[in-house]
Amino acid sequence: MKLTSFLKEIDYNKEELTYLIDEAIRFKQLKKDKVLHNYLTGLNIALIFEKASTRTRAAFTVAAQDLGMNATYLGASEIQLGKKESVVDTAKVLGSMFDGIEYRGFSQEALEDLARYSGVPVWNGLTDQWHPTQMLADFMTLKEHFGKLEGLHLVYAGDGRNNVANSLLVTAAILGVDITILSPESLQPEQAVIDLAHKHNTGSKIKITSDTAAVKGADAIYTDVWVSMGEEVDFKERIDLLFPYQVNQALLDKTENPNTVVLHCLPAFHDTKTAIGLEIYEKYGYESLEVTDDVFQNHADIIFQEAENRMHTIKAVLYHSLKD
Incomplete structure (x- = not known):
């Protein structure tokens, strides 16, 4: 090539x-x-x-x-x-x-x-x-872990309009990996991105939804920070909007799949051990945002494997x- x-x-x-x-x-x-x-x-x-x-x-x-x-x-x-x-x-x-x-x-x-x-x-x-180079690392990690990409179901939970969600949607479609974007309606991908995914689809089942029941059967749940670098938003409003999509044990239980893995492109707000994490806790009372610390630690091996990749x-x- x-x-x-x-x-x-x-x-x-x-x-x-x-x-x-x-x-x-x-x-x-x-x-x-x-x-x-x-x-x-x-x-x-x-x-x-x-x-x-x-x-x-x-x-x-x-x-x-x-x-x-x-x-x-x-x-x-x-x-x-x-x-x-x-x-x-x-x-x-x-x-x-x-x-x-x-x-x-x-x-x-x-x-x-x-x-x-x-x-x-x-x-x-x-x-x-x-964010294309991130995508190669993500799908490499999935291939290493599962031994294949075909037949996998990946769910992205969070802000469905950011660069990571855009890239996951399109890359999964190209590779034929089933992809669900799980976001509130106001933060779902732009139609142009959805159209691009369908145009390059090689067999992926594509779903855009706000219903957390869509994680059922997921092989992997992927999340990212709720506010991207340089984005100017009402932070409290964004947190309240996305909190139902936090990757926590309750969401993992909905997969009904004990082998579901969690991916994150990092950095992650999973505790208060950073200046920003501590500020969020002191201001809003949240110890974690897009992923809880217990879930992060339980899946830390594959998350840091993803980072190395x-x-x-x-x-x-x-x-x-x-x-x-």
């Missing part, structure tokens, strides 16, 4: 996404066995971060270094992207110096302009609309974008 940029999930079909997941599993084994795989020695990539990150920054950095590349971090305060210099001009400058560019920020349009004008592969580390899947993307 020929890979260049990875801007959104529909850039690749089922066979190509499956190939990347399998390649990530292969790279994971190489790293576990401490087998050097510095296949891209001498190349350089730029990492643009308009939004803060732990997993995405670490994953791209380590993946690049393992492949023998140099990775240069460019934070929001260190470049003039769209401020003193247009995205197009920045793309041309960076494209002349680097072999590839990662972008984690707000605008999908800015990402696509980087790809259009840089002349080098560009990878989406997250935008307000899509960000690096292996990103490595597969980088390698197959740049190997030629």
Whole structure:
């Protein structure tokens, strides 16, 4: 397969996404066995971060270094992207110096302009609309755990309009995994995203609902933070709206499946051991938000496996974008 940029999930079909997941599993084994795989020695990539990150920054950095590349971090305060210099001009400058560019920020349009004008592969580390590298890690984790993707039923519970929900809906459809978006009606996916999922569907049963009974039989329940970075909302109003969709033991019991696993892309507000978590508790009295601490701890192994897999899947993307 020929890979260049990875801007959104529909850039690749089922066979190509499956190939990347399998390649990530292969790279994971190489790293576990401490087998050097510095296949891209001498190349350089730029990492643009308009939004803060732990997993995405670490994953791209380590993946690049393992492949023998140099990775240069460019934070929001260190470049003039769209401020003193247009995205197009920045793309041309960076494209002349680097072999590839990662972008984690707000605008999908800015990402696509980087790809259009840089002349080098560009990878989406997250935008307000899509989060494709996260999807590879998520479905890799499911494949590792269940030994397959076909026949699985994935339920996303929470804000159904954010980038993770958009990406899960479309990626599951491409891969033929049954997907349910469980959200209050006011936070369900936009029709354009639903239409995109149906357009690229290879056999997935797609359901959008506000009824928590829809978790019955789920193999995995996925959740995410209730307010995305940069989103300006009434926080208390959002909490009250989404609290019925909290991933707690009562919701898990509704699956009637003792083997249901819980996934989370992190960070998670499952306790009060962060400054924000403590502030939420002191202000609103909630010890946890999208997932309770007992459920989080019971499924911590697979959640942190999912986090590690960000690096292996990103490595597969980088390698197959740049190997030629």
